[in-house]
Amino acid sequence: MDEERGAPDLSVDLAPNNPRELHLKNPVIAASGCFGYGQEYAGVIDVQRLGAFVSKGITPRPRAGNPMPRLAETPAGMLNAIGLQNPGIRGFARKYPRLWEHWRVPAIVNISAESVEEFADMAAILDEQPGVAGIEVNVSCPNIARGGFCFGWDADMSAEVTRAVRAATTLPVIVKLSPGAVDIVSVARAVEDAGADAISLINTLVGMAIDIRQRRPVLGNLTGGLSGPAIKPVALRMVYQVAGSVRVPVIGIGGIASLADALEFFFAGASAIQIGTAIFVDPSLPLRLIDELADWMAREGARNLGEIVGAAQRSHGGRAPMPTLAEGTGG
Amino acid sequence: MTDASIDVDETGANPAHGPGASREFAGSVVALEPIMGDSVLLTVAAPPQIARETRAGRFFEILCRYEETFDPLLRRPYSAFAADPESGLLQFLVRPYGRGSAWLARRAFGDPLNILGPLGNTYRIASRAQNLLMVAGGVGVAPLVMLANEAVARGCNVVFLLGATTADALLAPQWLPGDVEYVVATDDGSKGRHGFITDLIPEYVRWADQVFACGPEPMYRSLRNVLMPLRVGGRPPVQVSMERAMACGLGACLGCMVETRRGLQTTCVQGPVFDMGDIVW
Ligand SMILES: Cc1cc2nc3c(=O)[nH]c(=O)nc-3n(C[C@H](O)[C@H](O)[C@H](O)COP(=O)(O)OP(=O)(O)OC[C@H]3O[C@@H](n4cnc5c(N)ncnc54)[C@H](O)[C@@H]3O)c2cc1C
Ligand SMILES: Cc1cc2nc3c(=O)[nH]c(=O)nc-3n(C[C@H](O)[C@H](O)[C@H](O)COP(=O)(O)O)c2cc1C
Ligand code: FES
Numbered sequence: 240m241d242e243e244r245g246a247p248d249l250s251v252d253l254a255p256n257n258p259r260e261l262h263l264k265n266p267v268i269a270a271s272g273c274f275g276y277g278q279e280y281a282g283v284i285d286v287q288r289l290g291a292f293v294s295k296g297i298t299p300r301p302r303a304g305n306p307m308p309r310l311a312e313t314p315a316g317m318l319n320a321i322g323l324q325n326p327g328i329r330g331f332a333r334k335y336p337r338l339w340e341h342w343r344v345p346a347i348v349n350i351s352a353e354s355v356e357e358f359a360d361m362a363a364i365l366d367e368q369p370g371v372a373g374i375e376v377n378v379s380c381p382n383i384a385r386g387g388f389c390f391g392w393d394a395d396m397s398a399e400v401t402r403a404v405r406a407a408t409t410l411p412v413i414v415k416l417s418p419g420a421v422d423i424v425s426v427a428r429a430v431e432d433a434g435a436d437a438i439s440l441i442n443t444l445v446g447m448a449i450d451i452r453q454r455r456p457v458l459g460n461l462t463g464g465l466s467g468p469a470i471k472p473v474a475l476r477m478v479y480q481v482a483g484s485v486r487v488p489v490i491g492i493g494g495i496a497s498l499a500d501a502l503e504f505f506f507a508g509a510s511a512i513q514i515g516t517a518i519f520v521d522p523s524l525p526l527r528l529i530d531e532l533a534d535w536m537a538r539e540g541a542r543n544l545g546e547i548v549g550a551a552q553r554s555h556g557g558r559a560p561m562p563t564l565a566e567g568t569g570g
Numbered sequence: 571m572t573d574a575s576i577d578v579d580e581t582g583a584n585p586a587h588g589p590g591a592s593r594e595f596a597g598s599v600v601a602l603e604p605i606m607g608d609s610v611l612l613t614v615a616a617p618p619q620i621a622r623e624t625r626a627g628r629f630f631e632i633l634c635r636y637e638e639t640f641d642p643l644l645r646r647p648y649s650a651f652a653a654d655p656e657s658g659l660l661q662f663l664v665r666p667y668g669r670g671s672a673w674l675a676r677r678a679f680g681d682p683l684n685i686l687g688p689l690g691n692t693y694r695i696a697s698r699a700q701n702l703l704m705v706a707g708g709v710g711v712a713p714l715v716m717l718a719n720e721a722v723a724r725g726c727n728v729v730f731l732l733g734a735t736t737a738d739a740l741l742a743p744q745w746l747p748g749d750v751e752y753v754v755a756t757d758d759g760s761k762g763r764h765g766f767i768t769d770l771i772p773e774y775v776r777w778a779d780q781v782f783a784c785g786p787e788p789m790y791r792s793l794r795n796v797l798m799p800l801r802v803g804g805r806p807p808v809q810v811s812m813e814r815a816m817a818c819g820l821g822a823c824l825g826c827m828v829e830t831r832r833g834l835q836t837t838c839v840q841g842p843v844f845d846m847g848d849i850v851w
Contacts, residue, residue, distance in 0.1 A: 275822035279839075282591050283686070283820065295824070303834060310815045310825040315640035317817065324824045324834065468640045496640070519817040520633065520643060522594055522686065 247536035248543040249529065251290070251510050253488045254373065254411035254436035261373045261411035261436065263290035263345060263511060265529045266544060267501075270492055270515035271296055271349035271375060271415075272321065276335050277342070283522045288529065290511060291345040293375050294335070298350075299357045301327035306459030311448040316469030316494070317516060318446050320460035323351055323380075328361045332368055339370030347413065349375045353383040355403045362407035373411035376404055376435075379419070379442040391417030391442070394429035405434035413490065416440040418470075418477060427481040439490035439513060440481060441474045467516040468494040475507055482508020483552050496524065498531040506551035510544065592820070595620060597683040600659060602675075607739035609665040609709060610675045611651065614683060616660050623688050624653035624660065626717035627811060627843040630687030631819040632662075634670035637684065645686060646670040647816050647838075649713040649784070653688075663712040689819050690842050693717050693782050693809055699726065703778035703806070705767060705793065706732045707785020711741050713811055714784050722747040729753065729774055733767025733789070736760050768792040775800065781808040783846075794846065808846035812837050 249265040269292035274280060277292050286292065304324030311318040325331065328350075339346040348371055352358045358376065365371050378391035378400055390396045401414050414430040416423060418441040427438055443464025448457040456462075474493020482489040491509030495501055496517040504512050514525050541547050597614040605611040631645035652661040666675040677683070693713065695702065702721050704714045711732055721728050728750045734740045737760035743752050754762035755770060763770060768789060775781075775797065783793055790810050797805050814826035814837040821839035828835050829850040835841060 273818070273823065275818075275820070279818070279820045279822040283593060295822075304824065304827070307827060308815055309827070310817055310823075312642055312644050312815075315643060317643060319817070319823070319825060321824050324827070467643055516643070516817075519819075519823065520645060521637075521684075522820075 247533055247541055249290075249533060249536075251488070251544055253413065253490065253511060255488070257409070257411050257436045259409055259411055261291075261345065261347075261413075265290040265532070266505075266511035267525050267529050267532070268292060268347075268490065268511055268513045269518060269525055270513035271377065272319070273515035273518050276338075277344070277346060278338065280518075280522060284526055287343045288526055289344050290529070291347055291372065293347045293349050293513065294331075295325055296323045296349045296351045296377050297325050297328050297331045297361065298323055299328055299352055299361060301325065301330055308457060308459055309463075311457040311463065313446070313448060313465065313467075314469060316465055316467035318448055318458060318463035318465055319443070320458045320463035322460060328364050332364060336368035336370040342370065345372030346370060347373045347375050349377050349415070350404075351377045351380045353381060355382075355384075355399050358400050359403040359407040362404040362410070362412075366408035366410055371410065373413060373436075374404065374408065375413040375415050375439060376400060377415050377442065379415070379417035389417060389419060391426065392419050392421055394420075394422070394425040397426050398429035398433040401430040401433035401435050411436045413437045413439050415442055415492075416477075416481070417442050418444050418473060423477050424480050424484045427485050431485045431487050435487060437488040437490060437510075438481060438485060439492055441470070441477055441493045444470055444473065466494070468496050468500075470494045471500060471503075475503055478504055478509050479507040479551065482549060496521070498528060498535060501528055501532065502535070502547070505544070505547050506549070508549040508552050510548050591623065592687050592689050593620075594684065594686045597660065597685045599677045599679055599681040599683060601679065602677060605663060605745070606709075606711070606741050607665075607734070609663055612662045612664055612674065612677065614660045614662070614685070616658055616685065618655065618658035620688065621653040621658050621660060622655045624650045625688075625692040626650070626720050627692040627713050628688040628690050629713075629842060630660070630662070630685050631689060631816065632674060632686075633684040634673045642669045642673075644817055645819065646674070647689070647819065647842075648674075649811070649842075650688065650716055651712040652716055652719070663709055663715075665709045686819055690838055691840065693811075693843050695721060695724065695726065696780055696807075699779035701727045701777050701779050702729070703771075703774050703781045704728060704730045705771065705781060705783040705785070705789070706730070707767060707783075707789040708734060708739070710784035710786070710789075710811070712784070714782060715741070715745060717782055718750050719747055722749055727751075729778070731755070731767050731770055731774075733757075733785070737762075766792060768796055771796045775806060776804065778806045781806050782810075783808060784811040787813075790846065791851070794851065809843050810846050810849070811842045812844055812849075813842070814838075 254261040305322030446465035471494030488510035491504030
């Protein structure tokens, strides 16, 4: 009896098919672009307690990013058009792996590129770095060889990137899906078949804000990515669909700002969650969620995450996922 | 803007290594009084170490809503107007403008506030500087009032210029230390000099060893226009506090950049105070 009352097991392996594993002590991850390189928050919270964190998106060459303004607040959300400002894979490799090597928290590196070859080259460089626990492949970027059509909108292009990255590294590979995909389930299945160890979703939705006094777009880049509580229902629907269609672990992202939000994603089928925008507002939220989740599981008598992940899927008796016809802007 | 403008070591400086650690803390409203037009002076009780790490130029990101709602979502940055290490009290000057500031200006005694800070860098008085010129526009007075107090305590001479639209929007002189020479200008001529505050600068540039400014960007542009024609030796160095929309306040999101000769820099960690000569206008 006493044993059963012991602290619930929050750990999760996000790469069960990979010998290198991606073992997290808890399922709460800081999302890419919202946590810098980890050290920015080190003075404010105990970063080491997180399940993991994902770095800012890294590209093959340094990028200065988009013109200002890069941020615009929207109802229960925000638009960002940072434009992947980063020091490039080589500048990154000179600095951060060495720093992270001595950290207890797994560091996952988010990568973006405009060609399949460049994705593979970056994965090969990361493969040799100490302190890198895994790679998150951001396919929400334009494929220059295909006229700038976003990799992540298309199942074949997403699979091609995944295969190339898979071949270049033995590190755990997470593929991060774009909500702009024409059919999110077919993209998810394609990247699973191409060797993804896990799938994370969603990235931001493309949006816009206009300054009515100046009669022009608020963002220097004109459009930006919408994130925060406003996108949660969309993210949850996509996580539910994808988790019901693939066997690899799914990481839920999008507007999570409370334990209730996190539970919704676990019940939808997410094995782990990422927190983005809410960290800006409430830096200690991720650590609080770990404690609140443990308390909640203890109260509910759940001994491990496996007992709650996908509960809302099971309640439908394994019914097939919803049709995808009305999806996205291309609907 | 080229790729080469990125210096790897400049990205993501750790605020814990800055002028003092930042943290999230619970403040409590102690007083709210009118000051300068429709602006209010907000006095907040905070853990004592916070005031000790607060210097002129640093700011705080205040959650301007009830925590269980999402509007407005992001924290709002406010410069410290005063920080008393003895009592631990912090003061902010808040001009009701949009939703966040209007919420903040309506707080009452005892209300809790969720605050992150102190954040960013400080104004820097050079060790040999004796005569300091401070140039404020509107609510830009906040960090300069704090700086004027620091400067007087160091034995510096301070001339404090404040510009406002009209007499009602000026700061009453009792908010400044007694030995400061306080000069005002109003757009409508209802008090002090008629015109822009930057018109007064030529009278003081030869006297000043350093200039410190806080106000809207057009004010910085006219400041530059006044100073640029002067020969380099006769032109005092100027520090300005920049305003940008912010999300994290900790150098993580890269949303608040300022383009400088040393590359893109974050307003929240590497700023908000920049050498005017470093900024690419
Ligand atoms: C480092 C720093 C220090 C600051 N210190 C102070 C301070 O001491 N006192 C103070 O009152 N404010 C200060 N501000 C500004 C403050 O953070 C808020 O931007 C301001 O209070 C308006 O927020 P809001 O929520 O009321 O308006 P919002 O609802 O955010 O704004 C409504 C609209 O007005 C626009 N807007 C916002 N501010 C301005 C502006 N100043 N001029 C023109 N348009 C604007 C917004 O883009 C938006 O479209 C500081 C800002 C920074 C970056
Ligand atoms: C300022 C900002 C920068 C981001 N940068 C990246 C990035 O570089 N790579 C990436 O894959 N996602 C990036 N994202 C997307 C987030 O990781 C996340 O998928 C999205 O914001 C939705 O989660 P949220 O609602 O919890 O923020 C960024 C988001 C924000 C707000
Ligand atoms: S506000 Fe995020 S980097 Fe400055």
